[in-house]
Amino acid sequence: xxxxxxxxxxxxxxxGAYTATKLGxxxxxxxxxxxxxxxxxxxxxxxxxxxxxxxxxxLMGGANSLDAVEQGVRVIEDDPSIMSxxxxxxxxxxxxxxxxxxxxxxxxxxxxVGCLQNIKNPISVARKVxxxxxxxxxxxxxxxxxALAHGFKPMDLLTDEARKRWLEWKENLSDKDNWxxxxxxxxxxxNHDTIGMLAMDLKGRISGAVTTSGLAWKIHGRVGxxxxxxxxxxxxxxxxxxxxxxxxxxxxxxxxxHLVVESMRSGMSPQEAxxxxxKRAIEVHLKMxxxxxxxxxxxxxxxxxxxxxxxxIRKGFQYALRNDGTNKLYDSxxxxx
Ligand code: ASP
Numbered sequence: 001x002x003x004x005x006x007x008x009x010x011x012x013x014x015x016g017a018y019t020a021t022k023l024g025x026x027x028x029x030x031x032x033x034x035x036x037x038x039x040x041x042x043x044x045x046x047x048x049x050x051x052x053x054x055x056x057x058x059l060m061g062g063a064n065s066l067d068a069v070e071q072g073v074r075v076i077e078d079d080p081s082i083m084s085x086x087x088x089x090x091x092x093x094x095x096x097x098x099x100x101x102x103x104x105x106x107x108x109x110x111x112x113v114g115c116l117q118n119i120k121n122p123i124s125v126a127r128k129v130x131x132x133x134x135x136x137x138x139x140x141x142x143x144x145x146x147a148l149a150h151g152f153k154p155m156d157l158l159t160d161e162a163r164k165r166w167l168e169w170k171e172n173l174s175d176k177d178n179w180x181x182x183x184x185x186x187x188x189x190x191n192h193d194t195i196g197m198l199a200m201d202l203k204g205r206i207s208g209a210v211t212t213s214g215l216a217w218k219i220h221g222r223v224g225x226x227x228x229x230x231x232x233x234x235x236x237x238x239x240x241x242x243x244x245x246x247x248x249x250x251x252x253x254x255x256x257x258h259l260v261v262e263s264m265r266s267g268m269s270p271q272e273a274x275x276x277x278x279k280r281a282i283e284v285h286l287k288m289x290x291x292x293x294x295x296x297x298x299x300x301x302x303x304x305x306x307x308x309x310x311x312x313i314r315k316g317f318q319y320a321l322r323n324d325g326t327n328k329l330y331d332s333x334x335x336x337x
Contacts, residue, residue: 037204040306041072041322043197044245044298046329047082048320051075055199056322065201066105069209070123073101076195077121077211080159084193087120088159089213091166092220097157100226101126101211102137106237112227114139118154119147123211126227137227165191169217191216194226196233196243198302206302208233208241214248224248230258239265240304242273246297246313250288254280260301270301271309271333278311278335289313289336298332311335 041055042048055072059065077086084090091097101122102112111130114137116122125147129138138146148154194212201207210232214224225248226232232248234257235241242260244251251257256277263273281297282289289295298312300319310319310332317332 037200037202038306038324039199039201040302040308041068041197041199042300042302042308042310043072043320044195044243044300044317045193046318046320047076047079047085047195048197048318049327049329050079051195051197052320052322052327055197056327059199059201063201064203065199065205065207066103066127068199068201069197069207070103070127072197072199073123073195073209073211074121077123080161083162083165083213084191084216085195085212086122087155087157088162089157090162090191090216091158091213092216092218092222094220095158095163095166096220097162097213098218098220098222099157099211100214100224100232101209102227102229102233103127103130103207103209104229104233104235104241105130105207106205106235108235108237110136110229110233110235112137112229113143113147114223114227115221116140116143116147118144118157119152120155120157121152123209125150125152126209126211136229139223139227140221166217192247194224194232194243194245196226196245196300198235198241198243198300198308200302200304200306204304206235206237206241206304208235208243210243210245212245225251225256228252230255232257234258234261236261236265238304240270240302242270242277242299242301244297244299245317247295250281250285250295250297253284256281256297256299260299264301264303269309270303270307271311274299274301274309274311275333275335278313282313282336 051072055068058068080088098115099122104110196210242257260273298317
């Protein structure tokens with residue numbers, strides 16, 4: 001029985017790939033009357049390489065960019081060794097793993113979840129919010145009940161490794177917690193990241209997804225920038241898209257992803273637009289940035305021509321770019337020494 005299911009599944013995958021590469025693409029072009037776009041996938045950090053491959057395969061199977069970004073970031077949510085996203089993410093101060101995610105497509109449809117517990121794939125719950133409700137953002141208990149109602153299975157997201165890291169933090173708790181006044185934002189430990197992914201499909205349609213467990217040891221109930229449309233993610237099908245990683249509070253203050261997209265609308269390249277947002281963040285947070293510890297914020301962007309960009313406040317941010325033939329990790333430009 002299992003073997004038969006496997007063969008059936010493999011056959012479906014095979015047909016899908018054939019349809020996309022040999023039959024599906026010409027049909028798509030004729031129907032839309034437009035030129036075929038060259039697909040692109042860009043995502044944050046080195047684990048973006050892995051996520052890009054899944055997104056790329058999804059696109060090559062003939063799927064649209066929304067499916068591609070959802071499938072791509074799910075790989076990272078599922079991986080317990082990545083301790084800043086999904087299952088295995090570092091918990092808050094009460095050992096609760098709380099997840100934030102959002103998704104947006106080229107038509108302006110969007111959905112997000114904040115402070116979601118016990119559900120491994122918040123990005124898919126965000127997509128359900130987008131597709132099955134009139135709302136954009138559900139949080140906490142409400143988001144959890146909504147996920148259960150849609151058939152998501154609850155599970156404990158706290159791994160042994162994450163619990164050990166929490167214990168170490170707790171034992172050494174002093175100036176490293178999140179109860180510091182805002183001007184001490186630099187004292188947040190560097191134990192947070194987000195997978196943000198932007199993709200363009202064969203029809204030139206752009207979508208984006210972001211998902212994270214947010215800042216480790218955060219105050220319970222804290223929601224970051226990732227589920228906030230315009231801050232963590234923004235897509236305009238006629239212009240392009242942007243996504244963010246880094247200290248969410250800094251990004252929320254400038255609604256950075258929206259700023260990147262609006263800068264592209266005014267004629268800037270994705271690279272120039274990312275730099276505009278980073279410069280704005282530096283301007284707004286200058287006092288905090290001057291402190292000696294790490295305060296990172298970064299953007300990636302993609303426009304409708306398939307051009308990409310990336311910029312960060314500090315050295316160290318990388319993004320992964322998948323296009324025809326290559327999947328490569330790039331060191332991002334940074335603007336603050
Ligand atoms: N932006 C995320 C948050 O503030 C964390 C990160 O990407 O580093 O929740």
